[in-house]
Amino acid sequence: MAELGRRTAQHGWRHADVLDALRRAVDTPPHQHVAASPATQLVTGRDTAYHALGGEARRLWRLMSLSPVPLDRPTIGALAGRRPERVAALLHELAAGGFVAGAPGDRYEVRPLLAPYARMHLRDAEPARRRVAAQARLTRHLARRAERHAASLAVAASPPDREPTLALDDDPYGWFDLHQELLLAVVRVPAGAAETLPRRVRRWWFRLAVALCGWLAHAERLGEWEEVCRTVLATPTADDRPEIAGWAHNELGVLRRRRGDPQGAATALSLAVAERGRRGTAQARMNLGLVLLDLGQLDDAVEHLELSRRHRSGADRAGHALTDLGLGAARLARGELDSAHHHLVRAANAFRALGDARGYAAALTNLVLVHAGQGEHLDAAQSWRAALREYESVTDPSNRPAALLNAGAVLLASAPGQARQAYELLAESRRLRDDRPTAGLGRTLLYLGDAAAALGDAAEARRHWVDAATVCEEARDADGQAAADARLVGADAPA
Numbered sequence: 354m355a356e357l358g359r360r361t362a363q364h365g366w367r368h369a370d371v372l373d374a375l376r377r378a379v380d381t382p383p384h385q386h387v388a389a390s391p392a393t394q395l396v397t398g399r400d401t402a403y404h405a406l407g408g409e410a411r412r413l414w415r416l417m418s419l420s421p422v423p424l425d426r427p428t429i430g431a432l433a434g435r436r437p438e439r440v441a442a443l444l445h446e447l448a449a450g451g452f453v454a455g456a457p458g459d460r461y462e463v464r465p466l467l468a469p470y471a472r473m474h475l476r477d478a479e480p481a482r483r484r485v486a487a488q489a490r491l492t493r494h495l496a497r498r499a500e501r502h503a504a505s506l507a508v509a510a511s512p513p514d515r516e517p518t519l520a521l522d523d524d525p526y527g528w529f530d531l532h533q534e535l536l537l538a539v540v541r542v543p544a545g546a547a548e549t550l551p552r553r554v555r556r557w558w559f560r561l562a563v564a565l566c567g568w569l570a571h572a573e574r575l576g577e578w579e580e581v582c583r584t585v586l587a588t589p590t591a592d593d594r595p596e597i598a599g600w601a602h603n604e605l606g607v608l609r610r611r612r613g614d615p616q617g618a619a620t621a622l623s624l625a626v627a628e629r630g631r632r633g634t635a636q637a638r639m640n641l642g643l644v645l646l647d648l649g650q651l652d653d654a655v656e657h658l659e660l661s662r663r664h665r666s667g668a669d670r671a672g673h674a675l676t677d678l679g680l681g682a683a684r685l686a687r688g689e690l691d692s693a694h695h696h697l698v699r700a701a702n703a704f705r706a707l708g709d710a711r712g713y714a715a716a717l718t719n720l721v722l723v724h725a726g727q728g729e730h731l732d733a734a735q736s737w738r739a740a741l742r743e744y745e746s747v748t749d750p751s752n753r754p755a756a757l758l759n760a761g762a763v764l765l766a767s768a769p770g771q772a773r774q775a776y777e778l779l780a781e782s783r784r785l786r787d788d789r790p791t792a793g794l795g796r797t798l799l800y801l802g803d804a805a806a807a808l809g810d811a812a813e814a815r816r817h818w819v820d821a822a823t824v825c826e827e828a829r830d831a832d833g834q835a836a837a838d839a840r841l842v843g844a845d846a847p848a
């Protein structure tokens with residue numbers, strides 16, 4: 354650096370000019386056109402180690418500075434537009450010269466201390482159109498890979514702490530885990546660049562954001578999921594195409610429902626329905642119907658779910674199965690047992706044919722209540738046993754407690770002599786729930802009290818009923834609160 358200082362002094366440039374050039378190379382978005390300053394030209398022109406590299410190696414090093422995180426070989430090949438064997442030779446040349454460093458997962462990055470110099474060379478040697486073309490190639494490659502792996506998540510579903518038994522290219526979890534920093538860095542538009550994201554990049558950038566949200570939702574990374582959706586809403590892409598804003602509002606609605614905010618979810622999903630065209634409105638209407646069902650607005654929920662089914666393509670078998678599941682739950686809540694049975698059986702058959710264990714278990718969980726309401730206790734028992742078998746093979750922390758609750762409640766009603774088994778099912782359901790006051794938690798405590806009473810433990814039964822009344826009141830479950838109060842005063846005998 355002392356030698357560099359002497360040379361800059363000889364040419365009339367201060368050391369501060371060089372540092373300012375380095376700062377501009379780091380802070381300016383790579384696709385924006387910024388004329389190279391004289392200080393930048395001086396530094397790049399006298400970088401003897403850099404000029405000792407071959408032309409292709411220099412170009413690859415410059416382009417790698419577009420990424421703030423390490424890249425694997427296929428991604429580097431896509432960025433530079435070169436074949437894998439050529440990329441391997443160029444990386445060897447760069448590593449031998451100390452220009453790049455290795456990272457876990459057979460990835461490479463520009464050495465951190467040299468990254469500002471690489472960005473300076475990039476701006477000096479690559480016109481803006483070539484920088485944009487490289488950015489587009491990188492984003493397209495990542496979007497296509499992310500879409501393929503996101504589509505595999507449901508098929509390859511397994512616990513997050515599983516042993517890695519698949520090759521990385523066939524393991525969607527491993528691929529997202531390895532590349533998550535890169536994906537988030539590309540989607541989180543650099544500061545000041547959201548308004549100038551080139552149009553040829555936006556399409557692939559949005560597709561990458563959609564695939565990334567699929568993984569973040571699957572991994573329950575709710576904060577980052579929301580951040581990506583809000584980033585999409587803040588870009589010109591959402592302003593130019595209302596259906597993209599509709600997608601983001603639909604995602605935010607699902608996210609808020611998952612966080613236990615049905616009112617906020619209904620607001621976001623109403624925006625999604627208004628912004629999306631006929632082609633994309635089916636999913637938003639279905640989600641809105643489910644939220645309205647949570648809010649107890651049953652007639653409106655059924656209306657939106659019916660419209661969702663009407664707007665879905667006949668080839669969308671999974672979408673129809675989800676809509677039938679929602680309609681079955683809504684009809685069940687309205688006491689229309691025959692109609693609920695029809696929709697839930699259709700949903701269960703479709704999910705089973707599609708190999709969707711979570712959907713199949715959810716349909717069976719609701720069928721338990723339908724069969725119990727119709728007095729078909731044997732069918733109800735078969736349904737809850739089948740549902741619990743399915744939940745043993747999948748990780749579904751949100752729906753398994755509901756299956757256990759329904760199983761315990763039905764078992765208490767149909768076979769009081771099996772109160773011990775019912776108590777164990779309900780206790781497991783309580784263990785899997787957090788302490789947020791929800792109707793599900795209130796009903797679980799209510800039936801736990803019933804099971805304790807059937808086992809002859811009056812003190813424990815009363816304790817559970819008191820807790821149930823408190824939780825149901827906070828969750829605004831009037832029926833559950835009334836049932837708990839009635840048990841406490843002895844007006845109703847435990848089922």
